[in-house]
Amino acid sequence: MGIIKxxxxxxxxIQSPPLTLEEQKEISEFIKQRKLQRxxxxxSKHKRATSRKKEFN
Numbered sequence: 001m002g003i004i005k006x007x008x009x010x011x012x013x014i015q016s017p018p019l020t021l022e023e024q025k026e027i028s029e030f031i032k033q034r035k036l037q038r039x040x041x042x043x044s045k046h047k048r049a050t051s052r053k054k055e056f057n
Contacts, residue, residue, distance in 0.1 A: 006012055019027070 004012070
């Protein structure tokens with residue numbers, strides 16, 4: 001894919017419409033849930049790794 005050049009006098013600026021309060025809340029809730037999920041995954045990986053070390057000792 002090549003580079004798109006702007007013709008003289010034309011700007012390719014795209015602005016999205018502002019989010020509604022409902023959309024902002026949905027996005028915030030999704031981010032919160034995703035962070036909790038990632039933390040849980042990291043903790044379970046850590047527990048598995050430490051339990052394996054104990055088995056070998």
